[in-house]
Amino acid sequence: MALAWWPSLTGFWLMVTLPFFVVFSFVDITWGMLLFWLLKPLYERGLLYILSRRVFGQPVTAIEAVKAWPSQLKKQWFASVTWRRLSPSRGFDLAVVQLEGLSSNARSKRLNILHRTTDDNSGWWTIICVHWELFILLGMISLVGFVIPQGVDFDYWNAIVSDSWQVEFSINVMLFFVYVLIAPFYIAGSFAAYLNRRILLEGWDIEINFKRIANQYGGRLNSVLLAGVFSAFMFVAPHHDAMAQQTADQSLLYQLDDTDGIEQQNIAFESEAQIQQILDEPPFNGEEVEKRYRWVGWGSDEEDDQSTPPSGLPAWLIKVITLIANISEVFIWLVFGSLLLMLLYFSRHNIAQLFSRQEKLPLDEPFEMPSFSQAFQNEELPDDIGKEIERLLALGAFRKVMSLMLISSLLEISKHQSLPLTKSMTERECLHVIKQSVSGELGEFMDRLIDAWVKLAWAHQWPSFEQMSQLHQDWRGLFPVIEAAA
Amino acid sequence: MKVDNQIHLETAEGIDIQMTPAGIGVRTMAFVYDLLIRMVILFGAGMILQFADKLGFGVFFIVLFVVEWFYPVVFEVTRGDTPGKKAFGLMVVYDSGLPITLPGSLTRNLFRAIDFLPSLYMLGGICMMLSKHSKRVGDYLGGTMVVYREKPIRMSHFSFEKAQPLELNLDSEAQKAIISFAERSKTFSDQRQQELANILQPVTHKTGQEAVINIKSVAATLVGKS
Known part of the structure; x- marks a missing residue:
């Protein structure tokens, strides 16, 4: 939700909170930020306003939301920034106050019902969000720490607790950025939890759909509905304060734009000069240039000193341990070496191919018979195929005869040509492949044979005896080798 | 019908498979769960190995390396989820919805190192929040995502009494x-x-x-x- 509608959500958040942030920062850097944090539930109401309308397909831009925002604040604003500020389920409860407009007893009863479930995650969502705020803040501080050059000491703890205005302000800016990032997610997540809870509890989605059906049958217009369902959520005309504030913001922005040009550059030059000045002073000037590589030894000197640690272990145990260490070192190197050799050995073909310019040899994969020809499924092929066929032909077992002829001719053809047959091929595909490599009489025969086979196997058209014996004759003529072998 | 962030993957057979990418919240919880398990393992290893002086240190660092880098890989490849993810009902799949295999799992866990930067998973967290399927950098590179392991849906039954049938024309x-x-x-x-x-x-x-x-x-x- 937060992602889909981020332009208006983030836009609203920036427009409302940025002036507050700037003002509070200049009033008092520490307490101002606390106040800013304390008022967060109030800004969040605007986000909920946008979300609650977007869910029902009513587009709200950031500016509209800013206009409507003051009217959303009226209800129980004091409670939500004081004793309810720290409530973990505040995002979840906000909808009850703001959208349903309940107060005091009615509110607590309602919340009691909404929270009465075995998996009440409303509070956990707040806790997760708070943690991510912290993580990202700390992440940004350490990012600053990373990019600070090594010569300068950067004390994280000092940076966080520092009293210096600049440091505190920059941390506040980071915090502000974190809020911009997290707040829409927090409110969207809470609102989604609230909607889901209501859907489970009250069949709220069903209610909306039923109303739509009723409207259709009642002959009324549909468009009234969207507004009608949410009549509880008020929409109040634009407020003057917000307008004034917004124009003030805009003029401020323009002013900032005006000062940009040359003045900005001057500032940049000045600060650069200042930085240079500081860098020239003693703590930074310990520069030393080395132009040759210098051997600094295998490790630090400390390690050498510790080669005979004053441990409480008896001497023989140390010896044993050293022995084990030496042996295991040799062993590990041996394992490593043999692994390397094994790797080379197993990939020798690949390596050889890398160096040779030869084309890839055709792989001699086992010849796969298409599964349709497997009428002799688990049986071995008879030794004397010719005689077997004659015997079966006399019996009238055409199916077996044809299967045998198919297999033997496929095998025979594949002896001379490589047929890329696979198990999953159908008869037609098989024929197509054969026709590419075989032509003439043989091809024509295979055509007839497979055609007859298909008719028999799939269409159950029993071939006539003449047709069969014709096929048999041709087969004998085309594959004399098999006959000879017999 | 709930408010959710389901995505629909269409298979070659033209069937839509619904998946719900796991959001940042539940993934954080799963991560913490895994972290605790890893810490227990390392603590145990440390306790045992402290008796072996320098050799112990060496072995401990090897154990540390293996546990930190291969703990998620081993679990994801063999079972599709780490114990933490299992506890919260999550699993890792490819973008196409296929179960995770070694290359994907290795990539996504190697780039943990980038997600971690500059500290406390800031990059990964922001990336997850801003991406549609809650992916961190490693997920993008490995082409994977973390989704909820859904229980098979069962037709729910309802009892009803026979009533006058209604002729309705409903969409x-x-x-x-x-x-x-x-x-x-x-x-x-x-x-x-x-x-x-x-x-x-x-x-x-x-x-x-x-x-x-x-x-x-x-x-x-x-x-x-x-």
């Missing part, structure tokens, strides 16, 4: 609403059921308990039970 949304009313009617109180059913009065011309029965029987017709 699919409306049909779904009526069916889910019947299926979920057990979770609503009687009053609420009647309230909901009363909304449809202009259609059913009935009120109260009678309307509830009526709608349920319509639902039964829709799912083909009557």
Whole structure:
């Protein structure tokens, strides 16, 4: 939700909170930020306003939301920034106050019902969000720490607790950025939890759909509905304060734009000069240039000193341990070496191919018979195929005869040509492949044979005896080798 | 019908598979769970190895390396989820919805190192929040995502009494609403059921308990039970 509608959500958040942030920062850097944090539930109401309308397909831009925002604040604003500020389920409860407009007893009863479930995650969502705020803040501080050059000491703890205005302000800016990032997610997540809870509890989605059906049958217009369902959520005309504030913001922005040009550059030059000045002073000037590589030894000197640690272990145990260490070192190197050799050995073909310019040899994969020809499924092929066929032909077992002829001719053809047959091929595909490599009489025969086979196997058209014996004759003529072998 | 962030993957057979990418919240919890398990392992290893002096240090660092880098890989490849993810009902899959294999798992866990930067998973967290399927950098590179492991959906049954069949001309949304009313009617109180059913009065011309029965029987017709 937060992602889909981020332009208006983030836009609203920036427009409302940025002036507050700037003002509070200049009033008092520490307490101002606390106040800013304390008022967060109030800004969040605007986000909920946008979300609650977007869910029902009513587009709200950031500016509209800013206009409507003051009217959303009226209800129980004091409670939500004081004793309810720290409530973990505040995002979840906000909808009850703001959208349903309940107060005091009615509110607590309602919340009691909404929270009465075995998996009440409303509070956990707040806790997760708070943690991510912290993580990202700390992440940004350490990012600053990373990019600070090594010569300068950067004390994280000092940076966080520092009293210096600049440091505190920059941390506040980071915090502000974190809020911009997290707040829409927090409110969207809470609102989604609230909607889901209501859907489970009250069949709220069903209610909306039923109303739509009723409207259709009642002959009324549909468009009234969207507004009608949410009549509880008020929409109040634009407020003057917000307008004034917004124009003030805009003029401020323009002013900032005006000062940009040359003045900005001057500032940049000045600060650069200042930085240079500081860098020239003693703590930074310990520069030393080395132009040759210098051997600094295998490790630090400390390690050498510790080669005979004053441990409480008896001497023989140390010896044993050293022995084990030496042996295991040799062993590990041996394992490593043999692994390397094994790797080379197993990939020798690949390596050889890398160096040779030869084309890839055709792989001699086992010849796969298409599964349709497997009428002799688990049986071995008879030794004397010719005689077997004659015997079966006399019996009238055409199916077996044809299967045998198919297999033997496929095998025979594949002896001379490589047929890329696979198990999953159908008869037609098989024929197509054969026709590419075989032509003439043989091809024509295979055509007839497979055609007859298909008719028999799939269409159950029993071939006539003449047709069969014709096929048999041709087969004998085309594959004399098999006959000879017999 | 709930508010969710389901995505639909279409298979080659033209069937939509629904998956719900796990958001930042539940993934954080799963991560913490895994972190605790890893810490227990390392603590145990440390306790044992401290008796072996320098050799112990060496072995400990090897153990540390293996546990930190291969703990998620091993679990993801063999079972599709780490214990932490399992505890929260998550699993790792490819973007296409296929189960994770070694290359994907290795990539996504190697780039943990980038997600971690500059500290406390800031980059990964921001990336997850700003991406549509809650992916961190490693997920992008490995082409993977973390989704909820959904229990197989069972047809829920509802009891109904035979009533006068209604001839209604409903679109699919409306049909779904009526069916889910019947299926979920057990979770609503009687009053609420009647309230909901009363909304449809202009259609059913009935009120109260009678309307509830009526709608349920319509639902039964829709799912083909009557």
